[in-house]
Each structure stands twice: as C-alpha cells, then as structure tokens.
Amino acid sequence: MTHQAPPSSRTPDAVARRLLTATAARSYDPGTEIDWDAPLPADTWFWPPERLTLYGTPLWERMNHRQRVELSRHEAAHLAELGHWFELAIIRMFSRYLMSQGGLDARAFYALTEMADETRHITMFGRLLNRLDRPYHGVPARVRYPFPLVDPLFQGITTFASALVIEEVLDRLQREVAQDERVQPLLRAVCRLHVSEEARHVSFARAELREAVRLASRGHLARHRVLTALVAYYTVPPLLRPDRYGDVGLPVKEARRQALHNPHHRETMRWSGEKLLAFLTEVDLIRPAQHHLWRRAGLMA
Template structure:
C-alpha cells in the first residue's frame, strides 16, 4: 500500500533495521537520565492546564490556583497509571506476537527491543507517581478481567492498531509537556524520554499494520476492525478515572457532567486522536461502520 504522498512505504524489514540502529544510538536509561531529586516546585503544574478535562468550565472558574494544580496532579496520575497498564498490555500482546515469529528475523529483534523499552517506561512512570506521591488508578474491573485474554484474539491486526492508539493518543500532549516550563521538571523529563522512544514504536507499528492489512482477507479485516473499535471505545473512555475529581476536592457527578459538555476537552481529545484515526482510516482499519465506537472514545466528532 502506498503512502498518501504516493511514495512507497518502507518494507517492515527495512523499518525494523532502521529502528534497531536508532535504538542502539539513542536510547535512555530513566534511572540515570532523569534528575529524580529535582525539588517539587511550588506553583508549577503536573499536566498542561489547557488539556485538563474541566478547563474553562464553570467549575474551573470557581477553583483557586491550588485546586487547579491539584486537579492537574490527579489527572496526570490517572493518565500515567493507565499508561502503565496499557504498556503492560503491550508487553502481553508483543510477547504473544514474538512467539509466532522467527527469532532470527530483524522484525522480531525490534519487537524484543520494544519490549525492553516498554519495561523501562513502566518503571519510569511508576517512579514518577511515587516521586509526586500520586495515587495509582486502575482500569475498571471488566477491563481488568478481559485484558489477559485479548492477545490471543487480537493477533497482528488489532495488536498493532491498538499499539498506535495507545502510543499516539498521548503523544501531542506529551510533546507539549516536555517543552512547557510551567510544568514540574521531572514531568517534563519523563515526557521527553517517552516521546523520543515511542516515536520509534509508532513507526514499527505502522509498518507492521500496513503489511498485516495487505495480507488479510476481507472477512478477517472486518472482524479486526470491530475488535479494534470496541477495544478503543472501552479503553480510551477509561483513561481518566472519575475518582480524580473527588481526590481534588470536587463533586464527582457535577465534574463528570461538565467534562462531558466541555468543548475544550472534546477538542483536546479530537486533536490528540486525529493522526491515529486518520492513519487507521487510510489503511482500512476504520470504516463508517465503526464510527460509533470511536465516537464513544471522543476520537471522532
């Protein structure tokens, strides 16, 4: 399948070899590459305020600066917690994928490299939560029961599609965060590492997904479109735990109503999801038949 510009996309093997070279020359060790002893800076945020779910709502207008910053800490904690569980899920999916591949192949070698990256990222985000004394949020019970079963059902198509959803959805806000001097220092450093290494993961997943779509039958593709859409609809909806509002001293029911009706938050979600939705539509993993699930995830208007 050609890219939108008409230039033939690189083969998965060529992409994997390029990414292996990049990983060898430009990877991070969060234990030593982050200044974990950087002091907590009074008045600084933990997440960009414009990306918070209640930004510019009536509830936001009534909050003082201290409470707004606390909301940013809680929302960051929810996103980072869910990133840990998402990356644990990527480990499961990739482990299953690697078990079906030739261990001498460069694509398998890069998949193993990505497994190592994700293990470091999980530890990095867990240490971030500990550094800022944040609560750990968890997926709802239904998702926790379903996730261990999914690698066997997802196979290559849904595995790589969901890797893209997981990685690309938070890429825009993390790119903003790593440059935003209003944010805490450790937060910016974590985002810088995550953005740099996840860019390689996105390149690998895109190449593998293109190849998987090209060899898939129409029936198999239809099944995995639905699996991907349902998983995105359920998973993305769980990224921001409702308990963040109570933890920030807010009325949960009122906060959820204002979040639902907040045009700024809807636009933030649509902007964050645009690249991955456009790509999945381009390669044939999203059709109008799945739009209701993607709309549930606030990734399609």
C-alpha cells in the same frame, strides 16, 4: 481496496533494521537521564491546564489556582498509572505475537528491543507515581477485566493497532507537555524521554500494521476493524477522562457531569486522536460502519 507491496525501503524488515540502528545510537536510561530527587516547585502545573478535564467549566471558574494545580497533579498521576499498565499490556501482546511467529529476523529482534524499552518505561512511570505521591486508583475495571479474554483474538492486526491507539494518543499529549515551560520539570523530562523512544515504536507498529492489512483477507480485515474500534472505545475514555474529583475535594457527580459535557475537553480528545485516525483510515482500518464506535471513544466528531 487493493494493497500493493511497499517499496523496499518501507518494508517491515527495512524499517526494523533502521530502528535497530537508531535504538543502538539513541536509547536512554530514565534512572540516569532524569533527576528524580529534584524538588517539585510549588504551585506549578503537572499538566497543561487547557488539557485538564474541567478546564473552562463552571467548577473550574470556582476553583483557585492551588486547587487547579492539585487537579493537574491527580490527572497526571492517572495518566501515569494507565501508561504503566498499558506498557505491560503491550509487552504481553508482543510476547504472544512473537511466540506465534517464531521469527529470528530483524522484525523479531526489534520487537524484543521495544519490549526492553517498555520495561524501562514501566519503571519510569512507577518512579513518577512515587514522586507524584497521590492515591493509586488502578486501571478501570472496564479495561482490566476484558483484556485477558480478548487479547488472544487480536493477532497481528489488532496487536499493532491497539499499540497505536495508546501510543499515538499519549504521544500527542506528551509532546505538548515536553515543550510547555509552565509544567513541572520532572513531568517535562519524563515526557521528553518517552516521546523520543515511542517515536520508534510508532514507526514499527505502522510498518507492521501496513503489512498485516495488505496480507489480510476481506473477512479478516472486517473483523479487525471492529476489534480495533472496540479497543479505542474501551480504553481511550478511561485514559483521557480521569475520575479523580473526590480526591481533590470536588463534588464528584457534578464534576463528572461537567467533564463529560465539557467542549474544551471533547476537543482535546479529538485533537489527541487526529494522527491516529488519519493513519487507520489510510490503511483501511476505519470505515463508516465503525464511525459510531470511534465517536463514542471521543476521538471522532
């Protein structure tokens, strides 16, 4: 596949300059934009019920409304925990990438600006977790332990591809939450702020990734196709399959089994990754040889 140079308006430098202007015009402070002291209405969803792991299962049918709402609270807390950690991981990857580049151009300045955004988002997720007031489980070992070992292998391609794996999957879900009037106002406010700024981050990562792919050798690109698929395989299932069933008083083994085989939740996982897979396929980072990993990640049928 031949990767031609992009038009001048779509070069990474041009995109970074536009995003710097947009950031200066529209950045938000979660500390002042969100009413953290507002009460949480009773019996109100913390996440859309159709996106919960047990929706439509036999266990779901046996649960009353209050139990279902409590499950949504725990699963929202799980997503906030992992979102908090993944933002930290993105800052780490961007720091290492910038140190290897030594750039003083618009692209470097926007990467630093994005890191500042992510710092505010980490604080926002932390405050959200305090309001949700549910047990802290932490990041699953399959994500936490390998990251320091494989992070140096990522370089430009997988640094930005990894950011997209998390950002685009969460973005699809959070855009829906932000518009869903059944969901707690606090959750909707957090999601609205997050997606408004993450849209810029996605644009930056896509521009950088296109450029990195265009300049990569055939062998280099082949390695990063596998690395990117492995990132999805190790991170997406723990992100989208929260194991909070014991906290809600459900039979853990049975709940895990029903969630794993739940066709509704499998469809949610594929839906959340549609835009991500379309883009990565377009830029030649997904080929049939990696399809089995993307299927095991739950993002491909």
